[in-house]
Amino acid sequence: MTQQTVSEELAFSQPFGEQERQVLTPDAVEFLSELVTRFTPQRNKLLAARTVQQAEIDGGKLPGFISETSSIRESEWTIRGVPNDLLDRRVEITGPVERKMVINALNANVKVFMADFEDSLAPSWSKVIDGQINLRDAINGTISWTNEAGKIYQLKPDPAVLVCRVRGLHLPEKHVTWRNEPIPGSLFDFALYFFHNVDALLAKGSGPYFYLPKTQSWQEAAWWSEVFSFTEDHFSLPRGTIKATLLIETLPAVFQMDEILHALRDHIVGLNCGRWDYIFSYIKTLKNHPDRVLPDRQSVTMDKPFLNAYSRLLIKTCHRRGAFAMGGMAAFIPSKESARNEWVLNKVKTDKQMEATNGHDGTWIAHPGLADTVVEVFDKALGDNKNQLHVLREEDAPITAAQLLEPCPGERTEAGMRANIRVAVQYIEAWISGNGCVPIYGLMEDAATAEISRTSIWQWIHHQKTLSNGETVTKALFRKMLAEEMFVIQEELGDKRFSQGRFDEAARLMEQITTSETLIDFLTLPGYRLLA
Known part of the structure; x- marks a missing residue:
């Protein structure tokens, strides 16, 4: 492996081809190097603080609101403001940042495209570099893609507004090192997207807009605020040029929403209910608490008390501060079979009506085929308004920590456990093969849904829970089911696809992370070792 050093501080392990030279220009690398040098040590401290907090919760302490920051929660203040092209985000x-996807998403009947370097992208070096080129070309209006049959995909006039989701703080970019350690993936994604696109975005009346994932504390939000402010000063831009929407998708963060908005008040425009990751985080955070074990993934829906409380508290908190409260992901995929499709659209409609009625300003979909249905729901709810910032939910009783932590009723079934195994194995196989966003059984699965599948089983084993048929969930039972479900997967996909895939490696990784004594934080960390 040739080590390419194009900066004094950073070392690149990949050779620079034509694509790399477009993205990793000397000036871009110099800016990246400056961010990495300045902000990595503090990022490492923030990750260490997560471990300390988790150890306390593992020891019996439950997460809750922070007494020291009550003055921030109780005083009146609002965020700096929202740019014009982000005032309407109804859908x-x-x-992922793949070329065809970028074009189709920007052309869909939606207001915003969240272009993802995180949970729906398996971050192989080539995909991360290509993703930067794809977004640059989209912003410049020059993007096109031709399929094998010769069909050309191009941007329509007036595409959706682009928002870039960078990787979470925990994810490394292993192909670039600083002091012999992989640099933060989040800084790599942020620096290159900002550097190459800020001028073109501002020239067309938009701006550098970001989605921030997996935040666990207001201190992490404050770190991002410093990154953004430093960047604005570095490029002589007014404070508040960079705007971010932050996902509330971890259990610790739900207790710190006011503090997060306050720490990022110059740059933040909203919070988003990252519901799938939030369920995963509920399992992971409360993994040692036998009374908080979740049932089958299929029965953990947004109408359950602990999730409904989270949605309502997020809306109330955001709107009080002048920030948007975005709804969560509809993971369903339209079906070519009309009865199934009708069922899918009704399911999505009911879910989105609940969000719109609760007061969300907009919501997420994973497939353009759901856009019309969901737009209709929000058009009806919004009327002549661009958003629901006026819905303050002042009549709500205060939402307590107990409500946010309330155990979720429902069964643990053998069918549910087997479905978890099949979904997780197929997702891991796709991810290590370089595809982070996969349709499985009519749902668009990304890392979060696979995380729920495997952490659920880990927790059931850990607490020796019983299934509804009376069987105790043990490592042996899991291994037996895993072996059986591998045959089911092979039968469903066919011998050719199965033998050409990386299913043996996926099953080994699934077995390792589901039976380990301590819960592995993110499957993407051991998975990343198997990725190019």
């Missing part, structure tokens, strides 16, 4: 589509 947002999400997907």
